[in-house]
Amino acid sequence: MQYAYQLCAQTNARYQDSLVSLSQKELRCMLNACGVAAEIEVRRLGGAPFLCFDAPALTPAQRAFLEGHSAIYMHCALEGELLRPLPPAKEPALPQDMPEILKYKGKTNTLFTQMLINLALAAGGQWNNPAPRILDPICGRGTTLYCALGRGMDAVGIDSDKRSVQEGVAYAQKWLQYHRLKHSVQHSSLTLPGGKSAPCATLRVQERELKLILADTRDTDHLTRKAPAHALVADLPYGVQHAPQENGRMSDLESLLRDALPAWRQALLPGCAAAIAFNTYTLKRDTLTQLVREAGFILPDGPEYADFSHWVEQAIQRDVLVALRP
Numbered sequence: 001m002q003y004a005y006q007l008c009a010q011t012n013a014r015y016q017d018s019l020v021s022l023s024q025k026e027l028r029c030m031l032n033a034c035g036v037a038a039e040i041e042v043r044r045l046g047g048a049p050f051l052c053f054d055a056p057a058l059t060p061a062q063r064a065f066l067e068g069h070s071a072i073y074m075h076c077a078l079e080g081e082l083l084r085p086l087p088p089a090k091e092p093a094l095p096q097d098m099p100e101i102l103k104y105k106g107k108t109n110t111l112f113t114q115m116l117i118n119l120a121l122a123a124g125g126q127w128n129n130p131a132p133r134i135l136d137p138i139c140g141r142g143t144t145l146y147c148a149l150g151r152g153m154d155a156v157g158i159d160s161d162k163r164s165v166q167e168g169v170a171y172a173q174k175w176l177q178y179h180r181l182k183h184s185v186q187h188s189s190l191t192l193p194g195g196k197s198a199p200c201a202t203l204r205v206q207e208r209e210l211k212l213i214l215a216d217t218r219d220t221d222h223l224t225r226k227a228p229a230h231a232l233v234a235d236l237p238y239g240v241q242h243a244p245q246e247n248g249r250m251s252d253l254e255s256l257l258r259d260a261l262p263a264w265r266q267a268l269l270p271g272c273a274a275a276i277a278f279n280t281y282t283l284k285r286d287t288l289t290q291l292v293r294e295a296g297f298i299l300p301d302g303p304e305y306a307d308f309s310h311w312v313e314q315a316i317q318r319d320v321l322v323a324l325r326p
Contacts, residue, residue: 033122063089070114093152120231124273135229221266261295297323
């Protein structure tokens with residue numbers, strides 16, 4: 001059977017070129033994860049870009065996972081010169097506008113965030129998990145969490161910036177109220193070593209849970225001990241304007257990662273994966289690779305996870321490193 005997946009359009013022509021390449025790599029990782037051996041071809045059909053491949057008829061579980069691809073606009077079967085749209089294998093758990101509405105400086109593109117989630121699930125063998133728990137240990141205002149929740153996943157975010165966490169909680173509550181979704185909100189405090197505590201807000205909707213914790217990312221292992229994650233997604237600071245803070249001063253990113261990565265590894269279930277995005281102008285891939293290995297991670301086999309480098313803007317050349325907890 002021939003499948004043709006139409007890609008979303010982007011107004012930025014340069015990023016559209018990057019999107020096509022990234023989407024092809026993402027789909028290859030997802031197909032490999034769910035046991036589909038296929039060559040992917042980029043084709044233009046009716047003037048629009050499509051990712052096309054031949055494969056035996058996909059199972060409902062395989063289709064449901066592939067429909068979560070970050071940049072797919074429409075899924076079709078290619079029959080001769082005609083496209084037959086395929087009905088969704090799984091209806092969205094919630095309205096899909098949650099990650100898009102909240103705007104702020106430094107926000108990660110939601111398509112890219114969805115790609116990070118897919119790469120972590122694929123590499124960690126969680127592609128068929130109906131309700132994985134997604135962890136973002138440097139979540140900011142929570143874009144990753146909103147992406148995960150909208151796909152029927154549990155989401156846990158940790159950040160040390162009080163304002164970001166408060167705005168994230170307030171936004172999530174307003175969004176749920178606007179859509180008139182029955183939900184509950186619980187405020188609590190999590191205990192940390194040394195008698196410290198971490199404020200926590202937990203929102204529950206449709207049997208799913210979104211949790212935002214105000215804490216240092218280096219305490220991630222303690223905060224997630226009772227419920228480790230099936231996938232970890234982290235979008236590292238890209239430059240000085242987004243640099244981590246420590247006692248009111250700029251913190252060196254490599255030093256922070258050296259301290260935090262072991263805690264991130266412990267926060268994952270064995271065999272599960274982390275997808276870490278970074279700016280190659282401020283952090284070299286070889287340096288990050290060394291840091292994750294020192295923390296006890298291993299890199300997945302196969303070339304499909306080797307290079308996600310792409311241009312974002314003049315000061316940002318972004319890449320993704322995928323790492324597994326053994």
